[in-house]
Amino acid sequence: MPNTCRSMMMMLLMMLTLFSDPVAAAADQLSKLQYLKNSLFRRELLSGSAPHFSRLNGVGPVYDVRTYGADPTGRNDSTEAILNALSDAFNKRSSNGTLITDVYDLGGAQVYLAGGTYTISRPLRFPAPGAGNVQIHGGTIRASDAFPAKGYLIDLTPPHGAPKGVAYSYEFITLRNLLLDVNYRGGGISITNSLRTSIDNCYVTHFTTEGIISRGGHETSIHNSFLGQHITGGGDPKERDFSGTAITLAGNDNIVTDVVVFSAATGVFISGQANILTGVHFYNKATALGGTGIYVKLPGRTLTRIVNCYMDYTGIVAEDPVQLLIANSLFIGDAYVLLKSVNGVIDGVNIVDNQFSGSNQQNGIVQLDESKTPFNKVGSVLVDRNVARTIKIKSTVAKGLAQGNGTSWTVDFNPILLFPNRIDHVQYSVRVDDTALFPVHALRNTTGNIVVVESNVTVSASVYVSVAQ
Numbered sequence: 001m002p003n004t005c006r007s008m009m010m011m012l013l014m015m016l017t018l019f020s021d022p023v024a025a026a027a028d029q030l031s032k033l034q035y036l037k038n039s040l041f042r043r044e045l046l047s048g049s050a051p052h053f054s055r056l057n058g059v060g061p062v063y064d065v066r067t068y069g070a071d072p073t074g075r076n077d078s079t080e081a082i083l084n085a086l087s088d089a090f091n092k093r094s095s096n097g098t099l100i101t102d103v104y105d106l107g108g109a110q111v112y113l114a115g116g117t118y119t120i121s122r123p124l125r126f127p128a129p130g131a132g133n134v135q136i137h138g139g140t141i142r143a144s145d146a147f148p149a150k151g152y153l154i155d156l157t158p159p160h161g162a163p164k165g166v167a168y169s170y171e172f173i174t175l176r177n178l179l180l181d182v183n184y185r186g187g188g189i190s191i192t193n194s195l196r197t198s199i200d201n202c203y204v205t206h207f208t209t210e211g212i213i214s215r216g217g218h219e220t221s222i223h224n225s226f227l228g229q230h231i232t233g234g235g236d237p238k239e240r241d242f243s244g245t246a247i248t249l250a251g252n253d254n255i256v257t258d259v260v261v262f263s264a265a266t267g268v269f270i271s272g273q274a275n276i277l278t279g280v281h282f283y284n285k286a287t288a289l290g291g292t293g294i295y296v297k298l299p300g301r302t303l304t305r306i307v308n309c310y311m312d313y314t315g316i317v318a319e320d321p322v323q324l325l326i327a328n329s330l331f332i333g334d335a336y337v338l339l340k341s342v343n344g345v346i347d348g349v350n351i352v353d354n355q356f357s358g359s360n361q362q363n364g365i366v367q368l369d370e371s372k373t374p375f376n377k378v379g380s381v382l383v384d385r386n387v388a389r390t391i392k393i394k395s396t397v398a399k400g401l402a403q404g405n406g407t408s409w410t411v412d413f414n415p416i417l418l419f420p421n422r423i424d425h426v427q428y429s430v431r432v433d434d435t436a437l438f439p440v441h442a443l444r445n446t447t448g449n450i451v452v453v454e455s456n457v458t459v460s461a462s463v464y465v466s467v468a469q
């Protein structure tokens with residue numbers, strides 16, 4: 001609190017100075033801002049929970065791959081040179097400080113690509129595990145035709161597997177400002193059993209397996225990046241043939257944010273828990289052509305959040321979803337959510353506050369695939385507050401009205417309710433047109449999502465019904 005007060009007072013002072021003499025004060029303001037920033041930074045470092053950091057990430061020793069003989073024109077093979085730079089970054093550590101147990105702090109060492117394009121014929125596999133706080137950045141890496149099929153350009157997998165008893169192989173590895181061209185040989189980045197890996201401003205293309213795969217470990221953060229098997233701006237005549245997966249999250253607690261997936265059969269495949277996708281735009285392969293934006297394959301233990309995403313002609317598939325949130329997202333081009341029954345379990349699912357638009361009134365915004373087995377263990381499922389234009393709205397709560405002169409009023413909720421023949425809760429009220437009449441009425445039937453209310457005398461009435469599944 002005192003720090004915040006002081007900062008605010010300084011800001012105020014700076015603003016006052018600025019107003020009194022704009023030109024001179026502007027420079028002054030800059031230096032004060034710098035001072036303020038530095039002082040805030042220092043405080044953060046002093047009070048931080050990572051006392052072993054001797055330097056900030058980004059200002060550590062620089063290993064320029066060109067000095068190791070790498071060819072920035074891409075003509076000669078640079079595999080050996082880059083691996084040597086990587087090896088030095090890992091081995092010439094300046095302190096014995098550690099990050100998490102058994103992971104040495106490399107002090108922000110940088111393997112620097114200096115804006116070059118480098119051809120490699122083998123994966124850039126990380127050296128022995130147990131190191132962190134290092135980054136590879138600033139250039140293009142391209143697989144040659146000799147690159148082994150199914151390899152990954154950058155592979156954070158220890159050469160001889162993880163040593164016994166060591167929980168994590170690498171920590172705080174940053175891959176930044178990279179163009180990774182897999183040349184249809186395999187994948188872009190593979191991360192195994194690592195902690196806090198950051199992929200920032202990377203463009204991964206021409207993969208056949210995965211653009212990025214993260215297995216085991218946790219907290220891989222993929223942000224501000226672009227992934228596509230083919231370089232296209234959409235409407236590609238070969239879209240039907242797109243294959244591969246842009247991102248596979250086979251671990252927990254990963255973050256994908258502000259990413260565009262522009263071609264691949266599957267955009268993001270999730271088989272780990274507590275992952276979050278936010279601000280991701282998918283136009284990888286239209287559902288109508290067999291593509292999937294997001295495939296969540298953790299039947300019975302989904303625990304996944306998809307928020308503020310843009311599903312552009314390609315939708316979401318979730319198997320036996322248990323604890324799944326899909327919110328504040330935009331679906332266009334008939335993209336929809338498919339809930340697929342594997343063992344009939346669905347619970348803790350919220351699909352709310354999304355926008356859908358399409359061209360096919362037969363298509364529902366949320367659909368069930370019960371071809372294997374029906375959903376028969378249905379817990380709390382809320383599909384509500386979505387808006388749909390020229391695509392059929394589906395919901396788990398609904399309201400209806402029946403009007404007429406008679407003894408029976410029927411509201412058929414099948415067009416809107418998601419689950420067939422399932423009404424858990426009904427509320428209704430009867431408004432009789434002739435206020436002199438006061439009939440007895442009752443809810444008589446809800447079978448097959450059709451609500452029937454009857455009265456004991458003929459009356460002209462409106463019956464308002466709301467239901468929940």
Ligand SMILES: *[C@@H]1O[C@H](CO)[C@@H](O)[C@H](O)[C@H]1NC(C)=O
Nearest residue numbers: 069070071072073075076077
């Ligand atoms: C590429 O390899 C050739 C042959 O070994 C060599 O003469 C040349 O200097 C290399 N070019 C670069 C930029 O490393």
Ligand SMILES: *[C@@H]1O[C@H](CO)[C@@H](O)[C@H](O)[C@H]1NC(C)=O
Nearest residue numbers: 091092093094095096097104
């Ligand atoms: C790290 O520890 C080893 C073994 O104790 C020692 O030989 C080496 O000098 C230390 N390195 C640094 C940078 O402190």
Ligand SMILES: *[C@@H]1O[C@H](CO)[C@@H](O)[C@H](O)[C@H]1NC(C)=O
Nearest residue numbers: 404405406433434458459460
């Ligand atoms: C409703 O139907 C009854 C019986 O056919 C008839 O007597 C009555 O006038 C009708 N009421 C209205 C409001 O149409």
Ligand SMILES: *[C@@H]1O[C@H](CO)[C@@H](O)[C@H](O)[C@H]1NC(C)=O
Nearest residue numbers: 438439440441455456457458
């Ligand atoms: C309808 O119910 C009311 C209230 O119980 C009763 O007074 C009336 O006789 C009933 N009418 C018929 C036709 O059963």
Ligand SMILES: *[C@@H]1O[C@H](CO)[C@@H](O)[C@H](O)[C@H]1NC(C)=O
Nearest residue numbers: 443444445446447448450452
């Ligand atoms: C409810 O409706 C279903 C379907 O029309 C019918 O088979 C069933 O007998 C009805 N139940 C009652 C209590 O009227």
